[in-house]
Amino acid sequence: MSAFVLQIEDLDESGADWNFAIGTDLLASALEDTDLRAGTEGGRFTVHAQRSGVDVLVQGHVDSLVSTTCARCLADVSIGVDLALTALYSPEHMRPKDSDEIDVRLDEVNQDYYSGSEVVLDPMVRELLLLEAPMKPLCSESCEGIAVPEHLRPPEEVFGGSAPDARFAPLLKLKEALTKNEE
Ligand SMILES: [Zn+2]
Known part of the structure; x- marks a missing residue:
């Protein structure tokens, strides 16, 4: 109604x-x-x-x-x-x-x-x-994400301390495109 x-x-x-x-x-x-x-x-x-x-x-x-x-x-x-x-x-x-x-x-x-x-x-x-829906809403600009308990954290050097590097995004796209072309 x-x-x-x-x-x-x-x-x-x-x-x-x-x-x-x-x-x-x-x-x-x-x-x-x-x-x-x-x-x-x-x-x-x-x-x-x-x-x-x-x-x-x-x-x-x-x-x-x-x-x-x-x-x-x-x-x-x-x-x-x-x-x-x-x-x-x-x-x-x-x-x-x-x-x-x-x-x-x-x-x-x-x-x-x-x-x-x-x-x-x-x-x-x-x-x-x-x-009005924001693409990436944040509870606050400084939100640090889900806190991982200390004993579960991998050593910094294993992953370079962060998620996939945004600088690799173009390369990943290129790889995707090339894979598609092969099909
Ligand atoms: Zn948050």
């Missing part, structure tokens, strides 16, 4: 405001299959929407907390989401035949479609939340 729904009949050219609660259960289902999870609190989604001919112009703001996992130590990391959204909703019959996915960008007017008498904002909000 959609949580963020505007009724077309409530809209006019001067616009109206909505204030939606973003519940943690809603966050949980919106973030399913992603690296993000709902935090302990939900958030708010405030919206100003107005009609412009057959289109509906939506300006929204998402203010929420989500959780993810530190890329180094696997601890929970809470991320504050504070994002603005501008979107233009056109009637469904105006949708180009080859586009059924929305592609949300920050700082741009995003395009989506509505059908019937309702504008459903949920997919846009979800995309917006995903934009």
